[in-house]
Amino acid sequence: MILADPINLLCNLIEARVGSFEASALPDQWGGSIDFLSNIGAVTRGGLLSVLTCRACDGDHPVHLEFDPRTRRHWHFCPEAGRVLVEDDVLATIRVNPDWVLDWLVTALPITPPVRRRVLIPALAWHLGDAHIGGTELTIVFAIGVYSQRNLDALAIAVSTVPPAKFGLVLTTSSAPPRRLRLPHGYQFVDLRDIARPEKDCLAIEKLKLVGWTKGLRKGLNKPAQLNAGRPSDATFVHEIFRERRARKLPLVKKRTEAKEIRAEIALRHPEHDPPAVKTIEGHLRKRALNS
Numbered sequence: 001m002i003l004a005d006p007i008n009l010l011c012n013l014i015e016a017r018v019g020s021f022e023a024s025a026l027p028d029q030w031g032g033s034i035d036f037l038s039n040i041g042a043v044t045r046g047g048l049l050s051v052l053t054c055r056a057c058d059g060d061h062p063v064h065l066e067f068d069p070r071t072r073r074h075w076h077f078c079p080e081a082g083r084v085l086v087e088d089d090v091l092a093t094i095r096v097n098p099d100w101v102l103d104w105l106v107t108a109l110p111i112t113p114p115v116r117r118r119v120l121i122p123a124l125a126w127h128l129g130d131a132h133i134g135g136t137e138l139t140i141v142f143a144i145g146v147y148s149q150r151n152l153d154a155l156a157i158a159v160s161t162v163p164p165a166k167f168g169l170v171l172t173t174s175s176a177p178p179r180r181l182r183l184p185h186g187y188q189f190v191d192l193r194d195i196a197r198p199e200k201d202c203l204a205i206e207k208l209k210l211v212g213w214t215k216g217l218r219k220g221l222n223k224p225a226q227l228n229a230g231r232p233s234d235a236t237f238v239h240e241i242f243r244e245r246r247a248r249k250l251p252l253v254k255k256r257t258e259a260k261e262i263r264a265e266i267a268l269r270h271p272e273h274d275p276p277a278v279k280t281i282e283g284h285l286r287k288r289a290l291n292s
Contacts, residue, residue, distance in 0.1 A: 005033055006033040006036045006037050006042075006198045006203070007192070007193055007196045007197065007198060007203065008193055009033040009034070009037065010037055010042055010043075010096070010101075010173075010203075011173035011192055011193055012173075013043065013094075013096045014096050014098075014101065014144050014173040015144060015145065015147075015173050015174055034094065036198065038094070039201070040201065040202055040203065041097060041100050042096065042097060042100050042101065042104070042203070043094045043095065043096055043097060044094065044095060044097050045092065045093070045094060045095075046093035046094055046095040048074075048088065048091040048092065048093065050064065050065055051063070051064055051065065052065070052086070052090070052091070054076070054078050054081075054084070055084075055090075056078045056080070056081035056084045057078055057079075057080040057081055059078075059079075059080065061078075063076035063077070063078065063084075064076065065086060065091070073085050073086075074086045074088070074091060098123075101142075102117060102126060102128070102142065104203060105128055105140070105142055105171065105205075106128055106129070106247070107244075107247055107248055108196075108203065108204055108205040109128070109131040109133070109140060109205055109247075110131060110243060110244045110247030110248070111128050111129040111130065111131050111140065111247060112129060112130050112131060112132060112243065112247070113246060113247060115128075115129055115247075116129060117129060120141065120155075120158035120159070120161075120162070121143075121151075121154050121155065121158050123144075124143060124144060124145055124151060124154065124155070125141060125142065125143040125144075125154075125155055125158050125159075125170075126141065126142045126143075127139075127140075127141055127162050128140040128141065128142055130165050132239075132240075132243060133207060133210055133211060133214065133240075134207065134210070134211030134214065134215075134236075135236070136166055136167060136211075136214060137165040137166045137167075138164070138165070138166070138167055138168070138169050138214065139162065139163075139164035139165050139166075139167070139168045139169070140168075140169055140171060141158075141159055141162065141168065141169070141170045141171070141187065142170075142171050142172070143155055143170050143171070143172050143174075144172065144173050144174060145174060146170075146172055146174045146189070147174050147175065152181065155170070155183070156183055156184060159183055159184055159185060159187050160184035160185070162185070163185055164185050164186070164187065167186070167188075167214060167217075167218060168183075168185050168186060168187035168188070169187065169188060169189075169190050169214065169217075170183070170187050170188065170189045170190070171190055171192050171195075172189055172190070172191060172192065173191075173192050173193075174191075175191065188217040190210070190213050190217075194209065194213065194224075195209045195210045195213065207240065209224060212224030212225050212226075213225075234276040234280060234281075234284065235284045235287075237262075237266050237276075238262055238266075238276070238281050238284040238285065238288075239284065239288060241262050241265050241266065241269075242258075242262060242285065242288065245258075245261070245262070245265075255282050255285050255286070256278065256282065258285065259278045259279075259281035259282045259285060260278055262281050263275045263276065263277075263278055263281055
């Protein structure tokens with residue numbers, strides 16, 4: 001049985017940087033990952049293929065498809081097999097939705113409102129904004145295709161125009177370049193595969209892993225730092241989820257209602273801990289309002 005690995009597949013599709021992929025060729029290697037990514041909107045259907053490799057003989061020769069308007073079927077000519085009909089599901093393609101990826105990162109981190117993401121390098125790098133993670137304000141850049149020296153040079157020039165709040169991270173779907181590479185303002189690379197995970201009906205950023213990588217990189221390590229085994233404070237949970245809810249543009253009606261919703265999210269995300277009482281959460285929200 002092939003295990004689903006939607007994070008790795010999504011990163012590979014982004015890094016391939018072509019218009020679309022043969023949908024029929026992917027399930028053999030990636031199991032249910034395609035359906036998962038399709039269901040959440042990360043990949044969408046592309047146009048039908050116009051060229052493919054002949055499957056009617058052993059020659060593996062490329063063929064150009066013709067469309068018969070009378071039968072509404074595609075076909076091609078093979079020197080060995082003659083006229084060959086091709087089913088539409090063989091011609092189906094999928095493509096990565098780049099706007100979905102950017103929107104997901106802005107929400108999943110989350111980026112602190114107001115969000116003003118901007119293109120740094122067309123189709124290569126984007127400045128997403130700042131995110132408060134584990135008590136540190138991080139400036140986040142998302143970059144793809146950073147395996148070539150040309151793109152790395154362009155990225156270095158681009159991030160030189162984006163001084164980080166406290167620490168700069170370049171999230172990438174490429175295999176992270178060697179740590180000896182120095183980017184302006186001390187920006188460091190983090191591979192998206194190291195901090196993302198699939199959930200029931202979405203992709204999520206694992207905050208503890210991101211905190212570990214941030215602390216490790218700030219210490220000059222090429223790995224995430226070991227985090228203290230102790231439980232994070234209730235206030236940390238409350239403030240982080242509060243920021244995420246605002247990033248998702250959820251309405252703030254009453255403190256009691258907000259506290260109940262935050263308590264439910266803490267219980268869902270951290271089943272190993274007893275969630276704080278609603279009154280405790282309300283207290284943290286009051287202190288937050290006074291300090292903001």
